[in-house]
Amino acid sequence: MDVKYLFSSVDMLKTANCSINEDLIPVLYDSLIRLQSENHFNSVYLWGRLQTLSDDYFLAYGHYGNPVNKKTFFYSQNVIEWSLIPTDYPADGSDLVKTMKDRFKGDPRHVQMANLFKPWTDQMAENNTPSNMSADVYGEGEGEEIVPEGRSKNVRASDVLSLFEMEEGAMTEIYGSRDSDATKMIKEEDRLAVTVDMIENETHVVPRGFLYKLPNGNIVNAPYYKGCWAPQIIFNRYFVMHNLLWPGAVFFQDMNTGVHGFFYNGDGIKNLDLPFMLKC
Template sequence: MDAETLPYALDLVAGSGVVLSPERRAALRTSLLLVRRDYRFEQVRLWGRIQGIRGAYYVAEGLGPDRIGPRSRLYSLNCVDWSLLPIPTEEMVIATTGLKGRFQGDPSYEYENLERKDEVGKPYEEEAGPLVKEETRLVATIDQIDKAVGIVPRGAYVKTPLGPVHENRSFEGLSLTEAKKLSSYFHLTDPVNLKNKTLLEKADLDPAIDFLDSLEHDVPKGSWSIQVERGGRVIVVRSLLWLGLTFYHVPNTKQHGYIYFGTGEKNLDLPFML
């Protein structure tokens, strides 16, 4: 959610349980605008909040010219002071794969990382690996959620011939009919399914705006919920895989965005719930 329109956007997703006190709203908007100035970002968004047992992480991200390029992420424990998070790496993802349970809310908290060793003819054994800080787990979890369920409406972004992706200034929003379709929303990350399509399948696509993966091919089927709220004035898309991810779009306008308010835990029971 863009820091500029944060109070208005939060009202649109309040039905999903995304609720903040007036004091926190004011503090977030003011501090995020200062973050944009101090770090010289083109745009700053409130990514969401990961609720821990003893505290919560408020997460923001700063964007540069390329909207799907590398993003700078920051976190705050009080909505005022922000700390820059390291760039996620493959090593971080591997180190945090086995970590389960709720976040503690303390970035310096250390987890015991148990490594499994399999030997021929013997049951697997677990040995204590290097300690993993919760800050590392936070970085990996945010990146995983963003790649899995960070979405945008079709046409909101345009890919230039040179490669970078920019906001589409001619985008005036989806119609109400199109906004109700899952195929009208794309993952805001490097495409995977699109690269596997044949030339015949790509013939009907507009390379300027159809350069991302559509939600309609997500597995498992039924992992997204689309609802029409406020008498058809707002479309809300919720993820059932990462409970707490809410996307909103006001049809026939440029207003859209997503936010995550959850515990940072993946819903592994989803295939059994569908």
């Protein structure tokens, strides 16, 4: 939301069940104006607040021209001093963040562990098939029966070993093992940058199936689930839309004055269960 309409936008946020401490608003306004002056931005917007286990991250961005093409993001934990969000995070940062379900600690220097598993392919399954899993063919023609080597044709249900009863070594022999190097580390500051970038790309108010242009010039389909926005009209004046894919993301507009904005107030965890929550 634009800093010029910060006070009125904060009042509209209350209708969307989202509020900011009243004592922080004047301090937040002064710090954002100072951020705009120091960096010579055309405009500065308060983007959101990411909730953590300790000190929350307040997020803002500024731009020099068209805000769609280039946004410079900052974060602050005391709403006075602002730090630049890094843009040189690891190349596999998006894949790492998608596997992380724990909340932010509130320390930008905190290092978190993430598991990056490789997808299982048919070629990997063939390479990891045990050599002793051969079979004998009994009978001829269409009625022939395939029986594993060393087994009799009459196998009882009690002779079948369930997967839960198999030892770890046998499971590794059949299915193979993941690479131990799949566990990687990522700083919370980098995770914050990746999360903000993902929310920015996935909370556009664009109908599903429409084409839209990315900042880098690529034109892609809107990859959002049908029904990911939950709209409502409050007091016959305010139009509010909650995003279900990223809980906490809200778009609001005063239909009388035209003042509108976007604010994110969540824990930075994506709702991957959304496809199962919507009607087909």
